[in-house]
Structures are given as C-alpha cells and as structure tokens.
Amino acid sequence: MQRRDILKTSGLLFGSLLLGGLPSALEAKPDKIIKPTQQNPLILDSNENSLGMSPKAKEAILEEIPNAFRYLRYDEHTIWMDLIETLGTNFNLKKENIILGNGSSGTIHSTIQALAAKATQAKIPIQLIVPELTFELAQYYAKPLNIPIVKVALDDEMNFDLKKMHQSADNFKGLSIVYICNPNNPTGTITPSTKLDKWIEKAPSNTFFMIDEAYGEFVQDPEFKSATNWIKKGKKNLIVIKTFSKIYALAGLRIGYGIAMKDTIDHINQFAEVDNINSLAAAAALASLKDKVFFQKSFKSNQIARKMLENTLNELKIKYLPSQANFLFYQIKGDLKTYQKRMKDSHILVGREFPPYLNWNRISLGTPDEMEIFTATLKSFRKKGWI
Known part of the structure; x- marks a missing residue:
C-alpha cells in the first residue's frame, strides 16, 4: 500500500472510529489474491512485503492521526524518542547510537555527505568502493559530490571479492568508504561474518564501512551475524543501516535507521534532513517492533x-x-x-x-x-x- 493510499483510507476510517468499533478494513487482509490483470498486476519488482503492514501498525497510524497537525517533537516521552530508545534497547545499545532516516536511503545519503565533508575538511582524497553488482544508492549519492567510485567485480561464484576490495582501500592515500550490502541486493547472497570481520577488525580509521542490512531480518544462515556487534566493541569507522521497508512492510512510509558509535552518529546527524521522518511513520515503526507475531x-x-x-x-x-x-x-x-x-x-x-x-x-x-x-x-x- 502506498503512503497516499494509507492516508486516504485512514482519513475515511477515522470517522468510523469515532462512531464506535474498529472497522474491519483494519484487519489483516487475506493471503488469497485474485488473478492479476492489466489494471491490477502482480507486483514483484521492488522487494516489498506483500503481506502489507502489521495490523497493529495500522491501528497506531489511526491513533496518531489526530496529532498529525503538529510537528514531530524530539524531546522525551514522544513517539520519536520512544522509537529511538526501543531500537537502542533491542540492540543492547543506547539511544545515542541510533539515527533515524527517510528509509535506509536517507541514512545512506547523510553518511555519504558527512564523510565527503570530513575528507574536504582534512584536505584528503576520498573514494567509494563497491562491488560491481550491488544496490546502487550509495553510488547515486556519491556522484554529485564527485566522489570517485571503484567497482570491484564479483568472484567466480558471484560473491563479493573482499580481497580485491581490501586492496583498493589499502592502496589509496585518503578516505575510503566501503559499501557492503549484506545480504546483497540483487543477488540475495550473504557475506559470511567471519570473512568480513577479519577486514573490519584490522582496518585503519581512514577505511569507513557502510554495512547495509536492509534484509538482515530474513537471514537463516548461521554464517551471517549483524555487524552491530562491532558497535558494541567501540568501532567508530562503521555504520550499520537498516530499514522498516522490508520485513515490517512499511516501504511507503519511508522510515529506516542507522546504528553507530555516538561520535559517528553526531557527525552524520549534522547532514541529516531536519524532520526527516513523520509522526505516522514513527508510530507505525514503533508498533511494528512490538508486534512479534x-x-x-x-x-x-x-x-x-x-x-x-x-x-x-x-x-x-x-x-x-x-x-x-x-x-x-x-x-x-x-x-x-x-x-x-x-x-x-x-x-x-x-x-x-x-x-x-x-x-x-x-x-x-x-x-x-x-x-x-x-x-x-x-x-x-x-x-x-x-x-
């Protein structure tokens, strides 16, 4: 469901809420679908969650609509702060380790901008190292900033060639941003944590890792472990980027987040848009985190x-x-x-x-x-x- 559809439906349903009873339209829609047509095709092109969002997320949106004429407040005891604190608790970290963004794309954007500014201030060159086949958004944001992009071909099994990526960083006299999508989009494959950890552990401060774990919640393979463990160990040259678009089915509401050390978050926050999430998205995200079913x-x-x-x-x-x-x-x-x-x-x-x-x-x-x-x-x- 697109954002405009949510708002249209929510606006109509709010009136019926006042008249009593939760409308049946809020209940989870059935799994059965009708045969696709030209007007209503089967959409399997954007990695969305076809189940639709949690019923509790829908309820939370309706409950928040009466307050939607207000700006989202950033002090204590607000949805914004509750969401950040809940995320921090879920990862055994603090609220200072969390940054919210307009989907994961917002955090990717502000991270690229922050690192580009850091390189400019230090008067050192900067480059973005990416696998040849991966999610393109980091490259999209790097190009207008004239950040050179180094594409490293996949190996014979279509996995990341970490050795060659590592070499590209080591041979560069400047700041290297290393983008790792894990699981990778579009291949769906994982980079085993043991292989990635060896690089992260010994990487110098001028190698910064952007670990995109948009699909991490779907992983079953025990060789995958979230890179958030490195933040618990105090690693400053790393951010883990996640989203509510995938397993939580909030793609149209545009809400995601980054996890990093406090100093890293503080720096990136300087380049994040003001009011980059909305109150309805925050309410839906918070409710989704609590809906384990x-x-x-x-x-x-x-x-x-x-x-x-x-x-x-x-x-x-x-x-x-x-x-x-x-x-x-x-x-x-x-x-x-x-x-x-x-x-x-x-x-x-x-x-x-x-x-x-x-x-x-x-x-x-x-x-x-x-x-x-x-x-x-x-x-x-x-x-x-x-x-």
Whole structure:
C-alpha cells in the first residue's frame, strides 16, 4: 500500500472510529489474491512485503492521526524518542547510537555527505568502493559530490571479492568508504561474518564501512551475524543501516535507521534532513517492533515463498543464487527487456536490469499465493520456449 493510499483510507476510517468499533478494513487482509490483470498486476519488482503492514501498525497510524497537525517533537516521552530508545534497547545499545532516516536511503545519503565533508575538511582524497553488482544508492549519492567510485567485480561464484576490495582501500592515500550490502541486493547472497570481520577488525580509521542490512531480518544462515556487534566493541569507522521497508512492510512510509558509535552518529546527524521522518511513520515503526507475531508471520511466509520458487526453478533446471533475502536472482533465456515485456503481458511486474548481468532477473518473493501465480507463469513460459 502506498503512503497516499494509507492516508486516504485512514482519513475515511477515522470517522468510523469515532462512531464506535474498529472497522474491519483494519484487519489483516487475506493471503488469497485474485488473478492479476492489466489494471491490477502482480507486483514483484521492488522487494516489498506483500503481506502489507502489521495490523497493529495500522491501528497506531489511526491513533496518531489526530496529532498529525503538529510537528514531530524530539524531546522525551514522544513517539520519536520512544522509537529511538526501543531500537537502542533491542540492540543492547543506547539511544545515542541510533539515527533515524527517510528509509535506509536517507541514512545512506547523510553518511555519504558527512564523510565527503570530513575528507574536504582534512584536505584528503576520498573514494567509494563497491562491488560491481550491488544496490546502487550509495553510488547515486556519491556522484554529485564527485566522489570517485571503484567497482570491484564479483568472484567466480558471484560473491563479493573482499580481497580485491581490501586492496583498493589499502592502496589509496585518503578516505575510503566501503559499501557492503549484506545480504546483497540483487543477488540475495550473504557475506559470511567471519570473512568480513577479519577486514573490519584490522582496518585503519581512514577505511569507513557502510554495512547495509536492509534484509538482515530474513537471514537463516548461521554464517551471517549483524555487524552491530562491532558497535558494541567501540568501532567508530562503521555504520550499520537498516530499514522498516522490508520485513515490517512499511516501504511507503519511508522510515529506516542507522546504528553507530555516538561520535559517528553526531557527525552524520549534522547532514541529516531536519524532520526527516513523520509522526505516522514513527508510530507505525514503533508498533511494528512490538508486534512479534507479525514479524514471525512475515519471516515464515517468506520462507515458504522462497521454497516454492526454488522448487520450480529446480524443476525447470534454471540456475539461481542461494538467497537469504525476500527476493531471488535467477538466470533467464535471452535478454531481460524481452522477458520483462512478456511478464508484463502476463500482468506480472519483475525486477529491473542489473548490469552487467543482463540475462539475470531479480524477483521479489510475494505471498505463497502470489508465488503460485508466478511459478505457473514460469512453467507456461517454458512450454513456449521462452525460458
């Protein structure tokens, strides 16, 4: 559901709340979906949570609407402070270790700006080191600041080549920003913590790690451990970036956060937008953190959907990467644009291009019922010789 739809629906429903009783529209929508059409396609292109947000998050939004004419306040005993304190407690850290942002993108943006300013002030060069195939937003924000971008090719198994990334940082006489998306988008694969930790532990202060864990809550592989452990150890040249867009299904409300040492947070906060989150998003995020039942429902639904898709891809002998996220990266026959068009003609929206892997596609894991529709479409494509 998009933000404008939430507000429109919430505004209508608030009146019925005053008349008594919680309206049925607030209850979790059923998992069953109707067959997609041109007007209502099956949307599997942006790694959203098709379950929709927690019912408790919807309730929290409605409860907060009467206060929405006020600016969000930043003193104690407010939703903003309650959210920051809850996040700090959940990670066994303090509120000073948390920064909120307009989705994870807001924190990525302000971090890039803060580090660019630091390099300018110190009169040293700066570079951004990224894997060749990863989420592009850090690069998007670095370009207007004229920060050189060093792209390091994946290894033969399509994993990050940490050794070459490490070398790029060591050989640079300046500040290196290292962007690590873990699990990676679009591959869905993880970088084992033992491998990453070896670099982080010995990295000098002029190597700064941006660890994007937008999909961390979906991971089952024990080789993954959140990099927040380094903040507990006092590591200052690192920030972990997370979001409420994925497992919590608040993508349209645009709320995320960063976790780092207090000095790091204080510096980045100087470059964050004022009032960068809204009261409805804060209320929904806080309610979502407390709704453990919905969290488990999202996690289990994603597991089932992933297994369904893997079974179909195995049956069709289609190559794919082992995903630990809420999407999967698989190889297609022919070029992606043709595949996208054929899927769109079948009323299914699939993922965008990720150069240079133009014969691969990223597909979001919808609900199990949505994946039934998608896997049936894949099988029909095979019969036509399209995949």
